[in-house]
Amino acid sequence: MLSPVIVGVDGSAESLAAVEWAAREAVRRDRPLRLVHARNWTRSHTESESANAAQRHVARRTLRRAEEHIRGSVPDVRLTDEQVEGPATAALLKATEQAELLVLGSRGLSGFTGVLVGSVAQGVVATAPRPVVLVRAGEEAEDEHFPADDGSPSTRTGFRDVVLGIDLADACDEVIEFAFEAARLRHARLRGVYAWQPPSAISLGPGDIGLINDPAQAEEWRNFLSTLLRVWRDKYPGTEVLETVVEGKASTVLVRAASAASLLVVGRRLSERPTVPRIGPVTHAAVHHVRCPLAVVPHE
CATH class of the missing domain: 3.40.50.12370 (Rossmann fold)
Known part of the structure; x- marks a missing residue:
């Protein structure tokens, strides 16, 4: 089974840019694409089942939005998704062990967004056993090409x-x-x-x-x-x-x-x-x- 291109999904603009770039890269490499959403990384032992259900619903909606975004721009990609429980650094690093490469959204000087804040992003980039690609918000397919x-x-x-x-x-x-x-x-x-x-x-x-x-x-x-x-x-x-x-x-x-x-x-x-x-x-x-x-x- 071919190792997938994996992309971290959190619903941010950076994340959606990373998702689209990862989809194009998966097609170039003839690899499947897996969307991974790390949820509940600050889970409290006192949380109710209804709160957990709400988190799962938010995660599902975030993944669905990313899937719709990809289907509209890169329809040929082979796509799967999963929700994983954190902490985020550990969840993403574990996912990376099975990956061709991992793709994350980046804000550059402003830090990382969503689940990838501060030490989490630092830990993923600095510790991942496989290549990690960082993509900025606003990155478009046209940006990879010379102008007309x-x-x-x-x-x-x-x-x-x-x-x-x-x-x-x-x-x-x-x-x-x-x-x-x-x-x-x-x-x-x-x-x-x-x-x-x-x-x-x-x-x-x-x-x-x-x-x-x-x-x-x-x-x-x-x-x-x-x-x-x-x-x-x-x-x-x-x-x-x-x-x-x-x-x-x-x-x-x-x-x-x-x-x-x-x-x-x-x-x-x-x-x-x-x-x-x-x-x-x-x-x-x-x-x-x-x-x-x-x-x-x-x-x-």
Whole structure:
């Protein structure tokens, strides 16, 4: 049985945007889509059965609204849904164990909405064993595509680039493969982006001072990036690959590169201490500032 694309549903605008994106992605991957609504995550032992029934009714109505939204926009998707009891972080993480990927709605700088507030969202993104994609409210199918010749939004044009943020000191196959596969499914270009900064005098050893502002350093990084991606070019011969090496802060460079992307892909190292969820400064900046859908891919 194929693992589904799973999307968290809470009835918010962000959630509905995530649902629609997840439906399109499920069709691209030829996977079923499962809507998951986590309810009763603050359940009190004193709650009456009537209160529980009311919560189930609200959950059912929320799921039905999401289903109607999908049927109108992505009618070909294979769809199931379920209500699960929380707490929300645990419920979504448990669901993710069975998933191809998990999709959530995001508000960026304003935090996460609905059931995904504060530490819940942080825990899901930082702890999930499978890739998590964050989608902003207002994300439309047209946003994934280049505009038409007259500048108007269109779904008939090609997909914008899939941008892959690469740390050449910690490059991981899982992250690179996810990005190449996303580009292949979209018939889009894959743009690998690496940001580097010259070493400071403090970080250099006694004999290294001549390396500061070395004009050849950028070219060396570019050659390194090209070598790293060569094997993936061979695995995905139909995917056009662009390599970008930019001097600057990684978070700033990636946010800028993602401004014209259909998807940004970044990595997250699996924590050796799962009770202390961390996503790293670059991924943190992407979560808060990137406007396009963001895929956070865990790796060893």
